[in-house]
Amino acid sequence: DTGVSQDPRHKITKRGQNVTFRCDPISEHNRLYWYRQTLGQGPEFLTYFQNEAQLEKSRLLSDRFSAERPKGSFSTLEIQRTEQGDSAMYLCASSFRGVQETQYFGPGTRLLVL
Amino acid sequence: AQTVTQSQPEMSVQEAETVTLSCTYDTSESDYYLFWYKQPPSRQMILVIRQEAYKQQNATENRFSVNFQKAAKSFSLKISDSQLGDAAMYFCAYRGGLTANSKLTFGKGITLSVRP
Numbered sequence: 001d002t003g004v005s006q007d008p009r010h011k012i013t014k015r016g017q018n019v020t021f022r023c024d025p026i027s028e029h030n031r032l033y034w035y036r037q038t039l040g041q042g043p044e045f046l047t048y049f050q051n052e053a054q055l056e057k058s059r060l061l062s063d064r065f066s067a068e069r070p071k072g073s074f075s076t077l078e079i080q081r082t083e084q085g086d087s088a089m090y091l092c093a094s095s096f097r098g099v100q101e102t103q104y105f106g107p108g109t110r111l112l113v114l
Numbered sequence: 115a116q117t118v119t120q121s122q123p124e125m126s127v128q129e130a131e132t133v134t135l136s137c138t139y140d141t142s143e144s145d146y147y148l149f150w151y152k153q154p155p156s157r158q159m160i161l162v163i164r165q166e167a168y169k170q171q172n173a174t175e176n177r178f179s180v181n182f183q184k185a186a187k188s189f190s191l192k193i194s195d196s197q198l199g200d201a202a203m204y205f206c207a208y209r210g211g212l213t214a215n216s217k218l219t220f221g222k223g224i225t226l227s228v229r230p
Binding site: 033044045048056101102104107 | 157217219
């Protein structure tokens with residue numbers, strides 16, 4: 001078990017550019033979550049998938065954000081027309097649906113929008 | 115909506131001593147789960163301990179234990195025999211009991227420093 005991985009670990013972009021992040025969950029996990037964490041704050045929920053279905057989206061997820069999980073394996077989070085306020089750490093977590101469900105986090109992608 | 119409050123932004127403990135980190139939460143649900151996660155500087159978040167609300171017994175994991183007071187909606191973490199490696203940001207998190215409602219709600223976190 002290699003854990004949750006995310007790529008890239010760091011991304012610097014200019015305002016107005018599009019960026020895409022990837023998350024590879026723990027292989028047997030059927031749920032995948034995206035969170036956003038700004039400096040000095042706790043992570044905030046963005047969206048989650050069960051298999052390939054996107055089941056919930058936060059109101060934090062504006063129209064510029066889109067997430068996919070084709071085939072129920074890895075997931076991508078795309079931000080279009082980035083703004084300076086998008087600068088944050090984007091965390092991915094995965095879990096196996098059930099009463100004892102526990103989320104395991106990846107190392108995150110730190111985004112800086114100039 | 116559920117909320118999680120960590121009112122202490124920072125705490126410090128002497129190595130080998132015991133420290134308690136506080137967390138309160140608000141919910142109208144009767145079934146839920148509570149977690150403490152540790153986030154070392156520039157490293158990924160890892161689970162420290164979890165507590166099921168239906169269990170009266172407080173969870174323990176080696177040097178880590180919780181004091182779960184359901185009526186008071188309080189969930190504190192006690193770290194015994196503190197070690198330098200315990201220095202990190204600690205987050206309290208809540209998850210609803212329904213498996214369809216599995217997102218975590220986090221507090222703002224507390225930065226724990228350990229003095230040698």
